Amino acid sequence: MTATALPTPAVAPAARARIDRDDLLMRIGICVLIAWLIVTMALPLWTLLSKSFQNQHGEFIGLANYIRYFSTPALFQSVWNSLYVAITSTVIVLPLAFVYAYALTRSCMPLKGLFQALALIPILAPSLLPAISLIYLFGNQGFLKDLLLGGSIYGAGGIIVSQVFYCFPVALMILVAALSTADARLYEAADALGASKTRVFFTVTLPGAKYGVISAGFVVFTLVITDFGIAKVIGGRFNVLATDIYKQVIGQQNFEMGAVVGMILLIPAVVAFAADRIIQRRQVALLSARAVPLLPKPDTRRDTALFVLCAVIGGLIFGILAMSAWASVIMRWPYNLSLTLKNYAFGDFDTNGWDAYWNSVLMAAWTAVIGTVIVFAGAWLLEKSRGFAVGRGVAQLLAMLPMAVPGLVLGLAYIFFFNAKWNPLGFLYATLAILVINSVTHFYTVSHLTATTALKQMDPEFEAVSASLKVSLWRTFARVSVPVCLPAILDITIYLFVNAMTTVSAVIFLYSTDTKLASVTIVNMDEAGFTAAAAAMAMTIVATSAAVKIGHVLLTHRLERTTQAWRRR
Amino acid sequence: MTGSGATAPYLRIERLTKLFGNFAALKDISLEIFPGEFVCFLGPSGCGKTTLLRAIAGLDIQTSGRIFQGGKEVSNLPSSQRDFGIVFQSYALFPNLTVSANVGYGLVSRGMARVEIETRVNDLLRLVGLPESGRKYPAQLSGGQQQRVALARALALSPGMLLLDEPLSALDARVRAHLRVEIRRLHQRLAITTIMVTHDQEEALTMADRIVVMNHGVIEQVGTPTEVYRRPASAFVADFVGTTNFLPAIVAGPGHVRFGAINLACDLDVQFGPGKDVTLAIRPEDVVVRNIAPSTPNTFTARVAEIEFLGSFCRVGLAVNGGDPALLADFSINAVRDLGIAEGKEMPIALPPDRLRVFPRQSSLP
Ligand SMILES: Nc1ncnc2c1ncn2[C@@H]1O[C@H](COP(=O)(O)OP(=O)(O)OP(=O)(O)O)[C@@H](O)[C@H]1O
Ligand SMILES: [Mg+2]
Numbered sequence: 001m002t003a004t005a006l007p008t009p010a011v012a013p014a015a016r017a018r019i020d021r022d023d024l025l026m027r028i029g030i031c032v033l034i035a036w037l038i039v040t041m042a043l044p045l046w047t048l049l050s051k052s053f054q055n056q057h058g059e060f061i062g063l064a065n066y067i068r069y070f071s072t073p074a075l076f077q078s079v080w081n082s083l084y085v086a087i088t089s090t091v092i093v094l095p096l097a098f099v100y101a102y103a104l105t106r107s108c109m110p111l112k113g114l115f116q117a118l119a120l121i122p123i124l125a126p127s128l129l130p131a132i133s134l135i136y137l138f139g140n141q142g143f144l145k146d147l148l149l150g151g152s153i154y155g156a157g158g159i160i161v162s163q164v165f166y167c168f169p170v171a172l173m174i175l176v177a178a179l180s181t182a183d184a185r186l187y188e189a190a191d192a193l194g195a196s197k198t199r200v201f202f203t204v205t206l207p208g209a210k211y212g213v214i215s216a217g218f219v220v221f222t223l224v225i226t227d228f229g230i231a232k233v234i235g236g237r238f239n240v241l242a243t244d245i246y247k248q249v250i251g252q253q254n255f256e257m258g259a260v261v262g263m264i265l266l267i268p269a270v271v272a273f274a275a276d277r278i279i280q281r282r283q284v285a286l287l288s289a290r291a292v293p294l295l296p297k298p299d300t301r302r303d304t305a306l307f308v309l310c311a312v313i314g315g316l317i318f319g320i321l322a323m324s325a326w327a328s329v330i331m332r333w334p335y336n337l338s339l340t341l342k343n344y345a346f347g348d349f350d351t352n353g354w355d356a357y358w359n360s361v362l363m364a365a366w367t368a369v370i371g372t373v374i375v376f377a378g379a380w381l382l383e384k385s386r387g388f389a390v391g392r393g394v395a396q397l398l399a400m401l402p403m404a405v406p407g408l409v410l411g412l413a414y415i416f417f418f419n420a421k422w423n424p425l426g427f428l429y430a431t432l433a434i435l436v437i438n439s440v441t442h443f444y445t446v447s448h449l450t451a452t453t454a455l456k457q458m459d460p461e462f463e464a465v466s467a468s469l470k471v472s473l474w475r476t477f478a479r480v481s482v483p484v485c486l487p488a489i490l491d492i493t494i495y496l497f498v499n500a501m502t503t504v505s506a507v508i509f510l511y512s513t514d515t516k517l518a519s520v521t522i523v524n525m526d527e528a529g530f531t532a533a534a535a536a537m538a539m540t541i542v543a544t545s546a547a548v549k550i551g552h553v554l555l556t557h558r559l560e561r562t563t564q565a566w567r568r569r
Numbered sequence: 570m571t572g573s574g575a576t577a578p579y580l581r582i583e584r585l586t587k588l589f590g591n592f593a594a595l596k597d598i599s600l601e602i603f604p605g606e607f608v609c610f611l612g613p614s615g616c617g618k619t620t621l622l623r624a625i626a627g628l629d630i631q632t633s634g635r636i637f638q639g640g641k642e643v644s645n646l647p648s649s650q651r652d653f654g655i656v657f658q659s660y661a662l663f664p665n666l667t668v669s670a671n672v673g674y675g676l677v678s679r680g681m682a683r684v685e686i687e688t689r690v691n692d693l694l695r696l697v698g699l700p701e702s703g704r705k706y707p708a709q710l711s712g713g714q715q716q717r718v719a720l721a722r723a724l725a726l727s728p729g730m731l732l733l734d735e736p737l738s739a740l741d742a743r744v745r746a747h748l749r750v751e752i753r754r755l756h757q758r759l760a761i762t763t764i765m766v767t768h769d770q771e772e773a774l775t776m777a778d779r780i781v782v783m784n785h786g787v788i789e790q791v792g793t794p795t796e797v798y799r800r801p802a803s804a805f806v807a808d809f810v811g812t813t814n815f816l817p818a819i820v821a822g823p824g825h826v827r828f829g830a831i832n833l834a835c836d837l838d839v840q841f842g843p844g845k846d847v848t849l850a851i852r853p854e855d856v857v858v859r860n861i862a863p864s865t866p867n868t869f870t871a872r873v874a875e876i877e878f879l880g881s882f883c884r885v886g887l888a889v890n891g892g893d894p895a896l897l898a899d900f901s902i903n904a905v906r907d908l909g910i911a912e913g914k915e916m917p918i919a920l921p922p923d924r925l926r927v928f929p930r931q932s933s934l935p
Contacts, residue, residue, distance in 0.1 A: 012584035012597065013644075017630040020647040461661035464628050467648040468655045469675030469726060483665045566664045566706035 017387060022473040026385040030395050033378045037398035039425070040441045044413035045405065051416050052259035065260045075244065075257075079264065082240040085156055086225040086268070089163040093171050093220050094213060096164070100313055101175035103306035106182075106205075108298040110307065118314040121321055123169045124545035126502040126519045129538040130165040131233035132531060133323035134158050141334050154236030162230040165320055167223050168313075171216040178212020179205075184294040211279060218276040222269050226406030228505040229519075233526050241265045242505065245408055249415075249509065259416070262409040273404035321542070328536035343536040349525050350533070352516045357540055360518035363435050364500035371440040371447060371496040376489055379451035380481060384463050384473065403445035407506030410442055415509050430512035438510055439500040447492045454488030455481070483563075487556060494552045498545045577640065579604040579762045580625065580730065585634030587620050587786075594620040595631065596786040605760040607753070609773035612783035613809065618766040621783070622734055625764065627651045639729055654723030658735040660715045662707040662722070668694070669703035672721045679726070693721040696755065713744040720752070724759070731756075733765040737772065749776055770810045774798065782806050804928040807850040814856075814896050816849040817930065826927065829890035831869045835925040846930035853884060855924035856898035858908060858916065867920045871896065873912050876905075885910065887918065 019027070055061045069075050100119060104112055122130070137144045138153035151157065186208070190200045206213075228242040235243055241261055249258035331338045347353030378399065382392050402410070418429045428434045458481065466476040482489065504519045511520050518541055525534040560567065578601035587595040594617045602608050610618040623629040625636060627648035635644040643651050662671050673690045681689070694700050697717035707715050716736060723731060736752070737745045753776050756763050767773050773780045774794040782789045782797060782805075790802035801807035804815065818826040818833070820841045826833050828849060841847055861868055871887040874894040883905050886894035898918065900910060908916065 012586060012633040013635060014633045015631045015635070015644050017627075018645045018647060020649050022649065023647065459657075459659050459661045461657045461659060462663065464626070464648065464657070465655065465661050465722070466674075467628070468626065468651075468653055468723070468728070469678075470649060471675055471678045475678060480663045480665060484663075563665070566666075566708050 019387070023386065026381055026473070027388050027391060029377070029381045030385060030388065030391045033374075033381060034391065034395050034398060036374065037395065037401075037441075037444075040437055041402055041405070041410070041444075042398065044410065044417035047416040047420060048259050048262055048409065048413035051256060052263050054256055056254075056256060065256050069257065069260050069264070074239075075261075078239045078241050078244045078261075081156070081238060082225050082242070082265075083268070085159050085163065085231075085240060086221050088156075089160050089167060089224045090217050090220045092160065092164050093167050094217055096313060097168055097171035097175050097216065098209075098213065099306070099309055100168075101172055101179050102205075103310050104172075104176055105179040106294070106296045107303050107306045108296050109303045109310065115310045115314050118317055119172050120169045121317055121542075122166050124498060124502070124549060125166075125321070125542045126504055126522060126538055127162070127166045127227050127229040128233050128504060128519070128522050128526070128534070129324050129542065130162040130320050131158065131230045132327070132522075132526065132535050132538060133320045134162055134234060135531060136323050136327045136333065136535070143334060152236065154234060155238040158234035158236070159231050159238065159240070162234055163224045163227065165317060166227070166230065167220045168317065170223060171220050174216040174219060175209065175212050178209040178215075182208055182294040187294060211282070214279050215276055218272040218279075222272045222406075225268050226265065226408065226505065228408050228508065229523065232504075232523060242406075242408055245412060246508065249412060255416070258412055262412045265406055266404075266409050269406050269409075270404045277400070324535045325539055327532055328539045330532065333532065343532040344540070346521070346533060346537060348533075349528070349530040350516075350521050352513075352521060356516045356521040357518045357537070359432065359515055360501055360541070361544065363432055363439065363515075363517060364497045366432070366436045367439040367443075367500040368493045368497035370436060371443065372489060372493045374440060375444060375447040375492055376451045376482075376485070379448055379455055380477060383452060383455040384481075399448045400445055402441050402443075405442075407442050407503060408508070411438060411506050411509040414438055430510075430515065432515045435507055435510055435515060435517070436500075438506055439496070439503065442503070442506045443496055443499050447495060450488055450492050450495070451485070454485040458484055486559060486563075490552060490556060490559075494548060497548055501541055501545050501548075576603055578602060578637075579606075579639060580764075581637040582621075582625070583635040583637070585621070585624060585631045585636070587617070587624060587629070588632045594786050595624070598634070598786075598788055600781060600788065600791065602762060602764065604762055607756050607763045607765070607776060607778045609777035609780045610764065610766045610783060611770060611773040611777075611780050611810070612768065612789075614768055616783045617786040618768070618783055619734055620786075622732055622764060622766050625730075626653055626655055626732055652729040653732050654726065654728035654730075655732040656716070656719045656723050656734070656736045658738055660707070660719040660739075662715055662719055664707055666706075667703065668699070668705050668707065668710070668718050671707065671718055672703075672725055674722060675726045689725065690721075693725055694718075696724070696758075697721045698751070711744075712740050713748055716740065716748060717751075720755070724761075729762065731761050731763040733763065735766055735768070738767070738769070745772075752776065774810070780810075782809065784809070801850070801926060804848055804850060804931060807926060807928070812853055812897065813850045814853065816851070816895065818847050818849045818927075820845045820847055829892075831890065833867050833920060833925065834922045835867075835927055836922060837927055841927065841929075848928045848930050850926040850928060851896075851920055851924055853897040853899040855921060856887075856896065856900075857919040857921060858898070858900055858904055858910075861917045861919050865919045866922055867925070868917050869919075870915055871918050873910055873914045873916070876910070876912060883910075 052065055053060055053062060055064070100115070103109055104116055134153055136142055138148055138158070139145070142153070182205070186204050187200065190204050195203065226242060228246060231238070231240045231243045232246065241264060245258050245261045245265065248254045248261060327333060328343050329339050329341065331340045342348070346356070350356065378395070382395055382399070385392060414434060417423060418426055418434060420426070428437070462476060462480055463473060466473060502519060504523060507517055508520060508523065511517055518537055522534045522537045525537065580602040582598060582600040585595055585598040586593060598621065610621060612618050620629065624631040627643065627646055630645065635642060637643065638652065663674065666674070669690050672693050673686045676686045676689060690703065691700065694703055697720050699714060699717055699721070702710060702714065702718070707718065710718065720736075737748055740748065749772060765776065777794060779791060779793055780797045781791050784805050790797055790806045792800075792802075797806060797810055801810065807813040808815070816828050818828040820837065820843050821827045821832065822843055824834055824837050826835060826837070826847060826849065833849070835849070857865075869889065871889045873885055874888045875886040877884040882899050882901050885898045885900055887896040887898055888894045889896055904910070910916070
């Protein structure tokens with residue numbers, strides 16, 4: 001037998017991993033990703049920040065703009081208005097979405113699929129749509145106007161109701177996810193201990209969904225405070241930060257003050273984002289236990305009550321959508337209710353006519369394709385590269401930031417950045433490309449998280465196995481990672497398409513006469529008093545997103561069937 | 570199979586250290602593994618087995634130290650430039666590829682002809698006993714079958730060394746016992762240098778040519794299964810591998826210790842001076858109860874405090890020095906019957922000096 005205590009050298013030399021070609025290429029890839037995110041996000045924001053410290057002639061004037069902002073009550077009032085609207089909407093949406101999510105996940109009520117689909121409708125629509133519908137219902141000529149007892153829908157009330165409609169599905173999705181992860185064992189234990197249903201709800205259900213509720217709260221708050229379309233259409237004289245930016249920039253051409261408002265709007269969004277991230281991190285530790293999925297048991301009284309509630313909420317959502325649909329095919333509201341398609345002849349209301357729609361489709365398609373490639377490849381690089389901790393950390397941080405930047409602020413930042421004389425990328429200004437870049441950046445984070453989650457679910461040793469088999473990482477990327485993550489990749493593509501199609505705030509500053517988009521046309525036509533045409537355009541967008549979404553569902557279904565041989569379910 | 574002094578080691582690890590931040594997962598590890606050897610890294614969870622294996626594979630490069638494989642230094646090479654096949658606990662089979670495609674994954678990039686690849690893949694599948702499963706997907710196979718596919722894939726490029734990280738721990742006991750034999754047989758057939766990580770002592774004892782027992786990032790002992798079992802190099806090894814009695818004792822003189830009032834002869838290292846606190850270790854099956862003559866060394870009287878029937882033998886708790894049961898002994902059913910061993914019985918027993926191991930007293934052990 002061998003003696004294994006070896007004669008050892010006096011000093012052990014430090015090892016330095018020699019990087020192979022794949023490693024090198026991946027690092028270069030990460031650097032390219034960082035450069036991309038810096039150019040498309042960090043630098044524009046930096047330009048915005050510096051603009052807020054300048055006067056009209058581009059001279060540095062320190063905090064003068066900010067001082068003027070805070071000492072002008074008319075401007076400063078918007079901060080309170082925005083907070084008021086955002087908090088109120090959040091407080092209303094959360095319980096509604098919670099009950100709805102509870103019904104979908106924890107009851108045995110019938111028609112769950114239908115209710116789920118109904119609730120998700122608002123995602124397919126631009127935020128302007130509920131506002132337009134409300135105007136038809138409760139506006140100066142609305143047929144339910146009397147219900148307001150002399151009040152006006154224009155203002156905080158209208159904004160809040162529209163926001164509730166618009167944010168409902170987002171809150172719902174988060175809460176459904178939170179309530180789906182219940183551990184049946186906890187409920188069995190509570191049952192065995194003879195706890196009453198109310199007690200179980202408050203001691204088991206609610207704490208289990210706590211983080212979901214908090215997260216939904218932050219997301220809704222951010223959505224409301226940063227949304228521009230609703231306040232623009234139905235806000236009336238009620239000013240909020242988002243409309244202020246628009247007024248300063250488009251109305252008064254006061255870019256510097258616009259930059260100041262943009263920076264101020266960035267604050268609540270960043271704070272909400274940071275708070276949410278911190279709380280989410282805690283949640284991970286909590287959910288690591290191996291849970292037994294909970295299967296709800298029938299309970300006639302509960303199921304009936306929840307069914308009625310869902311029917312009311314779902315009905316309202318459908319009603320709001322139907323209102324716009326109806327308005328778009330009406331001759332002349334409210335005098336001539338005969339049906340017509342004339343409102344869809346967009347050329348009669350806006351010089352761009354249907355071109356705007358096709359611009360939107362083209363822009364959304366490019367965003368979906370380019371965005372998916374960048375996001376997935378980027379997430380893969382960050383997930384699978386080894387070493388290079390600094391580069392990966394920086395890229396990871398940059399990838400998370402877009403979520404905290406409101407679309408309006410990003411759009412404004414793009415004006416300053418791509419318009420700057422020193423910028424060699426200036427040629428992009430007023431092209432479709434800048435709209436695509438803006439949208440890819442604006443929706444980067446959610447897509448990135450989707451991709452990262454999918455990649456994390458793959459066995460972490462695939463790359464190690466490939467290396468031992470002398471197969472390049474790229475081949476494994478194409479042969480394994482992409483096919484395995486295909487459902488997530490499709491999700492990302494559709495998410496990008498639908499959001500690019502419906503967004504207003506991210507693009508309102510960036511279109512040119514040739515690249516005007518459908519969603520922007522809605523704002524313009526509404527401003528010009530062509531509300532029916534605006535409703536018609538909104539419906540075209542809804543129809544397009546819905547068609548794409550249905551296509552997605554069918555495709556996913558097929559994919560599941562053709563790959564079920566190897567996909568574990 | 571084990572290396573003799575004459576052959577050069579296939580794998581040589583020199584003063585390997587791996588730090589995660591301030592935490593040292595491997596501390597100055599040196600080791601030699603000989604061509605064709607089957608070596609098991611054995612140790613409790615978190616002792617650094619996987620870390621050592623991954624350093625050998627180049628997957629997580631060590632902080633310092635050197636590694637030589639086949640006479641060539643590979644210390645700083647990325648894993649793509651090293652020569653090994655690897656099987657992970659999760660198998661890491663590509664779920665979207667058929668079994669054949671998985672096994673042939675590395676062959677395709679070699680630029681081999683289709684027919685050649687097919688032949689090779691079929692050979693490999695036959696080798697691991699799955700000749701019919703080429704068209705299936707991994708999800709359609711049982712855990713044990715998946716493990717074999719992973720093994721076939723790792724062997725596809727005829728690597729110089731096979732690395733297995735807890736390959737059997739995800740399987741149920743029966744499949745595990747079966748695969749143990751198969752892997753061992755495969756190894757004998759291919760004579761490929763193999764390192765297997767495990768925390769299961771039985772696995773290590775039955776499969777390995779040599780066992781590397783690790784604890785807290787250091788190697789406690791390297792030796793054949795018999796050596797490790799019979800002559801554990803430390804109290805930790807004695808405790809971790811098999812069952813051992815630990816008895817507190819004091820060195821009485823050269824070759825003698827006192828265990829309570831009992832004087833015991835044993836093989837005593839010169840490092841233990843008189844009066845030093847030591848721990849005696851003896852396996853339960855080494856406690857002698859038959860054929861005790863007055864001349865038998867280390868004989869004393871013990872009282873049977875408890876008996877546990879374990880099928881082919883009984884585990885008996887013995888009280889000595891008039892105290893609580895301090896000593897476990899395994900007696901055959903025959904002995905129990907012949908000697909009429911029952912609870913409360915007082916009888917002479919002997920601890921053979923060559924079976925007694927003496928270790929420095931550590932606070933963590935009795
Ligand atoms: N990436 C890492 N970062 C920090 N610490 C690590 C990392 N990987 C391993 N460790 C630590 O190094 C020690 C050794 O880990 P290793 O995975 O080698 O253990 P192991 O012996 O294989 O254990 P097990 O039987 O649980 O697999 C552990 O304490 C572990 O927490
Ligand atoms: Mg391990």
